[in-house]
Amino acid sequence: MSIVRDEISFRISGQNGDGIFSAGEVFSKICSRSGLHVHGYRSYQSVIRGGHVNYSVRAANWECRAPADHIDVLIAIRGDSFIVDAPKMSEGGIVLYDSKGFRIKPNEVKVPEGVKAIDMPAVELASQFSSLKIVANTVFMGAVVALFDLDMKVFENMLEDNFRSKGEEVINMNIESARAGYNWAKENLEPIKHTVKIDPNAKPKMFIGGNEALALGMINGGLQFYAWYPMTPASPVGQFIATYGEKVGVVCKQMEDEINVSNAVVGAAVTGARAACATSGGGFALMTEAIGYASMVEAPVVYIEVARGGPSTGLPTKQEQGDLRQLLGASQGDFPRAIIAQTNVEDGFYLGQEALNIAEKYQMPVIIASDLYLGEHFETVPEFDYDRIPIERGKLIVDEVPEDQRPYKRYLVTDDGISPRTIPGVRYGQYDAGSDEHDEFGHLISDVRAGYPDAIQIRIQQMNKRMKKMEVLLKELPAPEAEGHGSNDADVLLVSWGSLLDIVRESRSQLEKNHGIKTAHLHIKYILPFHSKEVGEILQSYKDAGAEIILVENNYTGQMGQHIRAETGFEIKKKYLRYDGETILPREVTDAVLDLMDR
Amino acid sequence: MAVSQENVQLFTQSDWRENVSKPTWCPGCGDFGVLSATRKALVELQIDPTDTLIISGIGCSSNFPHFIGGYGIHSLHGRAAANAVGAKLSNPDLTVIVAGGDGDGLGIGLGGLVHAARRNLDLTYVVMDNQIYGLTTGQASPTSLMGAKTKSTPFGNIELPINPIAMMLAANATFVARTFSGDGSHFADVMKQAIEHKGFAFVDALSPCVTFNKFNTYDYFRERVYKLEDVDHDPSDLMAAYKRAYEWDTEDKIPIGVFYKTEKPTYESMELAIKTHGNPVKRGAVRPSNIKEITAHLY
Numbered sequence: 001m002s003i004v005r006d007e008i009s010f011r012i013s014g015q016n017g018d019g020i021f022s023a024g025e026v027f028s029k030i031c032s033r034s035g036l037h038v039h040g041y042r043s044y045q046s047v048i049r050g051g052h053v054n055y056s057v058r059a060a061n062w063e064c065r066a067p068a069d070h071i072d073v074l075i076a077i078r079g080d081s082f083i084v085d086a087p088k089m090s091e092g093g094i095v096l097y098d099s100k101g102f103r104i105k106p107n108e109v110k111v112p113e114g115v116k117a118i119d120m121p122a123v124e125l126a127s128q129f130s131s132l133k134i135v136a137n138t139v140f141m142g143a144v145v146a147l148f149d150l151d152m153k154v155f156e157n158m159l160e161d162n163f164r165s166k167g168e169e170v171i172n173m174n175i176e177s178a179r180a181g182y183n184w185a186k187e188n189l190e191p192i193k194h195t196v197k198i199d200p201n202a203k204p205k206m207f208i209g210g211n212e213a214l215a216l217g218m219i220n221g222g223l224q225f226y227a228w229y230p231m232t233p234a235s236p237v238g239q240f241i242a243t244y245g246e247k248v249g250v251v252c253k254q255m256e257d258e259i260n261v262s263n264a265v266v267g268a269a270v271t272g273a274r275a276a277c278a279t280s281g282g283g284f285a286l287m288t289e290a291i292g293y294a295s296m297v298e299a300p301v302v303y304i305e306v307a308r309g310g311p312s313t314g315l316p317t318k319q320e321q322g323d324l325r326q327l328l329g330a331s332q333g334d335f336p337r338a339i340i341a342q343t344n345v346e347d348g349f350y351l352g353q354e355a356l357n358i359a360e361k362y363q364m365p366v367i368i369a370s371d372l373y374l375g376e377h378f379e380t381v382p383e384f385d386y387d388r389i390p391i392e393r394g395k396l397i398v399d400e401v402p403e404d405q406r407p408y409k410r411y412l413v414t415d416d417g418i419s420p421r422t423i424p425g426v427r428y429g430q431y432d433a434g435s436d437e438h439d440e441f442g443h444l445i446s447d448v449r450a451g452y453p454d455a456i457q458i459r460i461q462q463m464n465k466r467m468k469k470m471e472v473l474l475k476e477l478p479a480p481e482a483e484g485h486g487s488n489d490a491d492v493l494l495v496s497w498g499s500l501l502d503i504v505r506e507s508r509s510q511l512e513k514n515h516g517i518k519t520a521h522l523h524i525k526y527i528l529p530f531h532s533k534e535v536g537e538i539l540q541s542y543k544d545a546g547a548e549i550i551l552v553e554n555n556y557t558g559q560m561g562q563h564i565r566a567e568t569g570f571e572i573k574k575k576y577l578r579y580d581g582e583t584i585l586p587r588e589v590t591d592a593v594l595d596l597m598d599r
Numbered sequence: 600m601a602v603s604q605e606n607v608q609l610f611t612q613s614d615w616r617e618n619v620s621k622p623t624w625c626p627g628c629g630d631f632g633v634l635s636a637t638r639k640a641l642v643e644l645q646i647d648p649t650d651t652l653i654i655s656g657i658g659c660s661s662n663f664p665h666f667i668g669g670y671g672i673h674s675l676h677g678r679a680a681a682n683a684v685g686a687k688l689s690n691p692d693l694t695v696i697v698a699g700g701d702g703d704g705l706g707i708g709l710g711g712l713v714h715a716a717r718r719n720l721d722l723t724y725v726v727m728d729n730q731i732y733g734l735t736t737g738q739a740s741p742t743s744l745m746g747a748k749t750k751s752t753p754f755g756n757i758e759l760p761i762n763p764i765a766m767m768l769a770a771n772a773t774f775v776a777r778t779f780s781g782d783g784s785h786f787a788d789v790m791k792q793a794i795e796h797k798g799f800a801f802v803d804a805l806s807p808c809v810t811f812n813k814f815n816t817y818d819y820f821r822e823r824v825y826k827l828e829d830v831d832h833d834p835s836d837l838m839a840a841y842k843r844a845y846e847w848d849t850e851d852k853i854p855i856g857v858f859y860k861t862e863k864p865t866y867e868s869m870e871l872a873i874k875t876h877g878n879p880v881k882r883g884a885v886r887p888s889n890i891k892e893i894t895a896h897l898y
Contacts (some may be wrong), residue, residue, distance in 0.1 A: 032898075204898040216894065222884030225689050248887035249876035251688045256714040260681035263674060263711075267685030270672055271652065271693070272880040275685065293675050356884075386891075391884055398883075407618065423880065424652045424670040424686075424693050430618055432664045432671030435657070443620045444665060444673070 003091075004193045006060060008148050009068040012140070013054035013085045014077025014102075016047060023075070023137045024055025025378075026158060027144065028207055031059035032380045033154050035202025039064050041377035041583065046232070046316045052080045061197055065344060065379060065502035069587035072192050073147050075140045076117075079108040089115040094192065096143060098122045101136055118189060125180045129173045138174050142181025149191045151200040152182055205380040210345045210370060210499075211236040213381070214278075214304060217352025219248050220384075222391045224273035226252045227264040229283060232316045233372040234306040237278040258283035262290035262303070269299035270433045272396075272423030274356050278304035280372075281323045282313065284330070291365050292331030295466070297433035298411070298419070300359035300366075300394075302352075307371040309581045318581030319373040321498055321554035324563065327367050328528065336362070336417075336469045339528040341369040341498035345379040353389040358476075361394035362469045363421060369527065371554070373583040374499035395420045400427035409440040413461050417468030437462060474529040480538070484508060484520035487541040491517045492548040492597060495539075495572055497524035497560045500584065504552055507589035515594065520547070524560060536568035543570075548597050551575040552589055614648050615641055615668040622666045629806030629817075630660050632780030633727050637696070638667060639783070640790035651694045654683045656703035659734045660727035660806065663698040677708030680715040680724065687720045690880040691867040694794065695722040702732045705741040705761050716770040716799050718866040723793045723800045726763060727780075729808035730815045737811035747814060764844035764858055767801040768837065774800035775840065775859045779824050780807070781817050785855060792857060798865050805853070820853065827856030834860045 008031070012023045021042055028040040036059040045051040058068035070090030076082060076097040082104075086095055091114035097104055101123025111117045120143060126135040138159070145155050159174045208216070215237045218226075226245070228238035238252065245252040251273075255261045261277045268275040279287060284305045294301045307323040309315025327339050338358055342348050351368060359366040397420055401408045405420065410431035412419040419440075422429025432438075436446035439458045449455040482493060492511070496504045501523050508519040522538055542549055551561045551572040556579040561572045576592035578584050615638045624630050641651070651669035655661035657676035664671025674682045679697045687695050697704075697715075704712050704726045712724065731749060732738040738751035742763065747756040767775045774796040778789040786804070793800035805824075807817050832854075833839055840859035846852045867873055876882060 029898075206894060206897045208894075208897050212897075216890070219893075220886055220890055222886060224879040224882075224884055225685060227685065244893040246871035246875055247893055248890060249872050249879065249882065249885075251870060251872045251879055253684065253688060255681065255684070256710055260678065260684070260711050260714070263678040263681035264685035266674070267654065267672060267682030268689040269685075270682075271686040271689040273685075273689035274884045275689070289675055290678070293678075297672070360884075386886070391886060393884060424690060425650055425880070427649050430648060430668060430670050432673055434665070434671075434673035435675055436673065441618065444662070447662075448623050 004195060006062070006195045007058060007064055007068065008060070008192070008194050008196055009056070009058045009070055009072045010144060011054050011056045011071045011085055012075040012077065013052065013081040016044065016051050016053050017049050018077045019134045019137050020053050020055050020077070023141060024057055026141060027057045028378065029158055030145065030150060030155050031057065032205050032207045033158065033202070034150060035199035036060060036196065037063045038207060038380045039067065039377065040379070041067055041373065044317050052078070052084055054085055059196065066506040066586050067583055069585050073144055075144065077102055079104045082108055082110050086111045086115070091115065092192070094118055094147060094189065096120045096140055098136065100124065120184065122181065125184060126177050128180065129177045135174070135177050138177040139181035142178035143185035146182045146185035147189060147192050148194070150198055152179070154200050206384070207378055207380050208345060209236060209376060209378045210342065210348050211306065211375040212240050213345050213348030214342065214352045214368065214370070215240040217349040218276055218302070218356060219244070219250060220349070220386055221353030221356040221389065222274050223250050223276055223356065225265065225268035225275040226250055227255050227261040227277045229255055229258045229261050229279065231280045231283045233308055233376050234278040234280045234283070234304065236375065237304060258286040259290070262287035265301045266290055266294045266297065266299045269294065269301045270297060270423070274300070274360065276302035276304065276356070278306060280306050280308050281310050281326065284323065284326060288330040291337060291367070292333055292335050293435045294365040295335035295337050296435050298363035298421070298466070299433065300363055302355045302359050302366050302368060304368040304370060306375040307369070315581045317372070319371060319554060319583045320579060320581065321371055322556070322559070322579070324369065324527070324559035327369055328563065330367070334463070334467065336364045336466050337528065338362070338364065338366040338473060339369060340366065341525050341527055342374055343498060343501040343523065343525050344374070345377070346381045349381070349384050350389060357389065357392045358473065360396070361392055361418070362473050363394065363418060364469060369498055371499050394418065397422045397426055397429060401429045407441070410442045411438060411440045411462060411465070413440060413465045416472045417465045470529045474531065477526045477529070477531070479531040479534040480522060480524060480526070482520045482522045482538050482542070485518045486520070487545040487547060489518055490520040490542060490547045492550060492593060493520045493522060493542040494550050494552055494593065495522045495564070496552045497527070500552055500554065503584055503586055504589060506586035507593065510586060510590045511593060515599065517597070517599070527563065530563070530567045532567040535564060536570055539568065539570045539572070548574060550593055550596050554578050554584060608642070608645070610642060610645055610647060612638060612642055617648070617668045619668060620665045623662060624659060625810050627809040628659070629729060629780040629808065630663070630727055632783055632786060633698070633725065633804050633806055634663065634666055636780070636783050636786035637790055639787040640794060643787070644791055644794055646694050646794070650692065651696070652686055654679050654686065654695065654697045656699040656708055658700035658703045660698065660700040661703055677703055677706070678711065679703065680708060680711035683722055684715055684718065684720060687722055688867060688870065688873070690878060691721070691873060692878055692881070696794070697722060697724040698727060700733070701726055701728040701730060701742045702740045705763055709741070713766070713770045716767055716772040716801060719771070719773055719798045719863055720867060721797055721865045723802065725802045725804050727804050727806040728763065729806050729812055731808050731812040733808050733811055744814070762844060762848065763803045765841060768840055768844060768859055772801045773798035773861050773863050774857070776801070776857045777803040777805065777855045779805045779820055779855050781820060785826065789856065796860065798863060823851060823853040824855050825852060827854050827858065834858065
């Protein structure tokens, strides 16, 4: 007898072009419109047609914010589904496939023990209503609604919404097809047992991706200029802003390469626009010179890096947290900048705004570290609070420079390192934003004056002034705290960063509930400036109390572990590091922790 | 902004000398001519320095913004055009002038220049072309002639130079001109036309390097230049412009003046967010009141 779960887990897989992603999205929205919390993610390859892709949907009454450990129902459109996806099925699960409709041979059909493979005539059922083969997906989805005992009316409403522009006939054809699948499953199959309660009248929740949440957040934060160059998996940020920029007043410019993206945003920022851009590892490598430049001219820019599997072109459609060292090492010299990790989908909305504020208040580049899993997966999110974070423009002069501040010094040495900033158009505020070392006026000291005693003093003053901003910013940023058990009674402290927040959290609950292990979790969001003192103290206190300390990261070398060691001197010796390109599942963290603890 | 009817000068030469550094160019450098002619053009056009942004890359000539009034960005090597794209699209009301060398604009920054040109943003791009890398003490540049002996080509250059005029014509620049820093009044006149042109204006400014380029000297140019306005040239004729563009290569004659000029809608005049909401910077960083409309599809 299989376990009765408090969640439902579904996957559809097949080739690119089979309509896998739209089917996944449809099922996600059926669940979210049924009042459930939904987590949806897709796995795909760097091809446009063919290849093997899947979309996984997990839904529950509780906030499931990590990918599911198991699959209950799989729609296997192609034979490869039995190689890639079926092995991840849990006992009692059901695989639906159509041997005739999609030419799947009997010897291809392989499922784990306790899993039923059901040959369903989806294409044949669909053919009563349409000659389009893709309608078989709707038939399959009807069966899935039946298998999870969801409300068919929610699905039908959804079809109505989706096909409204195509007219009554198309809507009815789809509804008939869905019903045919639903009825077939009701007649022929036992439903999956679960304890999820649905509410078809629930207030709909927003279902949004990590990238889109960042984009929406930045728009809410007064973004004025966005530049980009297409790169997987960061492109959805640009696509969202390209689509809606006209409506909300954001100029969205696709540039010719990432070097010019990274510079266009500096030009925009110096001119007075809130500016941002996003890319992935390779594009970020091209952007690095401009990040130091933005910092030198004290321009507020947000650079987003949505990492994918490296090195080099690497695994363009796969997951990795492998770019942290690149973010830390970007651009020559010592210069102030913030590096902040996005931690989950919801966080993206608020982080987008926070980053724009930090950039502008501190007049420095802010780098947001995200990754493919985080950027490309979707979740239902609690209603966003659009007024929570005010737009803070810092020491920006928008009228004219007050008389007592003339002649205007753009790089005035101040206690907090932040100088009043003018933008072109502001009277008495003219200056040159120079990438060379400069004095308080912005006049360069890099050529004929370099080496003279006064220029040496100016150099020291300007370096100190700029770097001072890191100290002041650190005080504003919330210091990390360990969640879960205190050092006095925890058996293990898990350390992670960025997109692993909710995955590690779910693993902790498994360790607690299923294995009686008392856990704690130290999760890093603010990477630079870094709370060295606080992080060092947390780690030491757990170590002194005898807890195991385990680092969990999605890369080969444990880059956050190295950063922590550099900043605190504390070395985390036990590590669970994954670099296979796949998103880490909670159960996999649990297994690794048990292993590392010798349990 | 318009030239005053009563000859009252709101903005004078001294307005363009405020908060500037003393030029650090070598005595006799062609860039001095570029500077004074540009200043002259700006004053004649009565442009407000407060609403002007002068953007450069890196190189001797890219120190330009420090030597002239107005707002300036002295950016990275080869990135002046990209900075200008961001600046102009953020505040389309600014007068934006980009100035830099041939290495900066035609070497490391070539891609940015070509793409800025085809966008037809309303800005002026001046390449201060001395056919050598000056600040790094004399290596071959993208416009160094075949055979040129430089520090990087001690036995003579064996590459053909870029033809900036033909390249800009091919990139769909809507105003393409060349002038010579040895002829101040011609330079100022070309600059005035370039700044006044609604769209992307490219100026190839022959600006001799007296220290490292002993071949393309003032005399070299004086012997070869002739003015397009003095001959029968129609700047609206693209094919005629191409023909003139190749004269330096084929006939050892160097035409200066406006090769080509046409009117096309500027990028910023077609940009939808700007069309709908106006100048982004002047509007300010604001929370869109209609943000919930763009999330309807997410439910």
